[in-house]
Structure formats: C-alpha cells, structure tokens
Amino acid sequence: MREKRWQVEIIIDEDEGRTRATARLHTADDTRVSGTGTARLNPADRNVPEIGDELAASRALSDLAHNLFECAAGDIEELTHQPIRLER
Numbered sequence: 001m002r003e004k005r006w007q008v009e010i011i012i013d014e015d016e017g018r019t020r021a022t023a024r025l026h027t028a029d030d031t032r033v034s035g036t037g038t039a040r041l042n043p044a045d046r047n048v049p050e051i052g053d054e055l056a057a058s059r060a061l062s063d064l065a066h067n068l069f070e071c072a073a074g075d076i077e078e079l080t081h082q083p084i085r086l087e088r
Helices: 049-080
Strands: 007-015 018-026 032-040
Touching: 007 049, 018 049, 032 049
Parallel strands: none
Antiparallel strands: 007 018, 018 032
C-alpha cells in the first residue's frame, strides 16, 4: 500500500478580542476542504492569546472534520446514485 500524506494548514488571526481560525486540508488529489472556528475573550477573563488560539483552532478542526465527513457522503451518493446515511 502506498502511503498518502494529507496536510492541514491552520491560519489564525485576532481582531479586538476575537480570534478566528481557518483549517484547510490539502490532499494529493487536490481535494480541498476547510473549516472555521472562532473564540472571543470574555471581558472578565485574563487575556491569554494562546487560549483563544487553541479554542478557535480546535473549533476549526472540528468544523473541518464535519465538512470532510459530508464530502465523503456526497462522493458515495454520487457514485451509487442513492441517498445514504453514514454513522459517525
């Protein structure tokens, strides 16, 4: 079996107490799937940017996983011409 390598790139930016992350999946066959996530600083909390980055990135990765799952389901439906229901 040939090893495949997929890469996920996470881009994080901050603006006025809000952190936004975008996770982009790149595959060898040019499949492009992405997900986004955000976090915001609670005014009562200490400002620790790393925590906002972690929360936004984890939410972006979760969204990416969901979108990749939906992409796979769509590919199966396209091949079988049947509606499907996949279990997570």
